Amino acid sequence: MQLISLGTQYAITSLIILGREPVGTAMSAADLAKSLESPSTYLSQILAKLNKPGIVGSRRGLNGGVYLRKKPEKIRLIDIIEAIDGSSFFETCFLGIKGCGDIEPCPFHEKWGEHKSCILFWLEETTLQNLCDDVTDSWILDRMKFDRKGVS
Amino acid sequence: MQLISLGTQYAITSLIILGREPVGTAMSAADLAKSLESPSTYLSQILAKLNKPGIVGSRRGLNGGVYLRKKPEKIRLIDIIEAIDGSSFFETCFLGIKGCGDIEPCPFHEKWGEHKSCILFWLEETTLQNLCDDVTDSWILDRMKFDRKGVS
DNA sequence: TTAATATCTAATATGCGAATTAGAATATAG
C-alpha cells in the first residue's frame, strides 16, 4: 500500500533533479531514467502526463528532452500527483462503502476525512522548490547516474 | 490508491457486524459475505487470517462459523489491518527510495513520517467497540442482507 | 540533405493482488 503510484514516484524524483538546474534546461528521458533505474520509454510516458497541466514541456530531436515550464516554487506536489494518479485517494471512503458521505457516513468518515485533509494541505503547500532545498548534494549525486555534458 | 486493501475492508465490516452480537456468537462466512456482497470463500480466507492473532475463532460444521475471541474493546483497528495487509504502509518511503531512513532521508522522510505516525496513533487507539458505537442501526441494517435466525 | 537524437503513440507483455473454484476435512443434528 502506497499513497502515490510508482509512476508518480519516478516523476517527482525526475522533477527534483530537473528543478536543480536553471528553468528551461532540458534533460532527456533516457538520462533521467538511467538515474532512476527505470525503463526510459516508460518514464517518457509518465513525464508526458505533466505536459497538459503545464508543469513541463518537451523538445524532440538532438539536445531535446524534458524541461520545466514553471519555476520550482510554482509547482505544487499535489499538482504532480493529480496529473499522474488523479485524486482518487482523497475521494474514496476508508471502508470502500459506496454512498459514504456527510449524509450517510461510515464509521470512519469523519476521522479519515481529517487525516486526508491534513495530508492534502501538506501536498498543497509543498512545492518542488521545497523538495529541492531539502535534498542534500550527496543525495542527489547518488541519483545522477548519467554523464552530464560539460561536467567533469 | 487506498490505505487498506479490499480484503481488510471486508474484514473490518464483518467484524463490525459480529461485534454487535454477544462475544462468541458465530456467523458463517457465507452469511457475512451476503451482507458485504463479496464471494464467500474469499471472505473465508480473509477472516482466517484473523485467527492467528487471536481476534476470531472458527467452528466447522452445522451452526459453525466465525466468532470473536476478544471483547470488541480489546480489538484494535491496527491489529486487524496488520493481520491482513501487514505493516508495509507504515514502513515504506513516500518516494520509494530504498535506503531511505533517519540516516539518509529522502526529502519527504520527516514530514511523511509525521503523517504516518498520526494515522498510526489513530489506528492504535480506535477499537472495534468504537466502530460499533459509531454505526447507526439503519447503517448496519442496510448491510445485514442475510436472514437472521430467530429475528422477524 | 543526411545522420543522429529524441519524443510520441499505440499495441503488447508482465506480475501481482484480488477473486474464484473445487474438493477435502470436520462437525452437528437427527
Added chain:
DNA sequence: CTATATTCTAATTCGCATATTAGATATTAA
C-alpha cells in the same frame, strides 16, 4: 450412521497497474 452445513486448503483464473517494445514523427547539427 447419514445427510447436511461449514471451514480449510490449494490450485487456478481474472483484472489492472506496471512495464516493454516497435515504429512513426520531429528536431538539430553539420
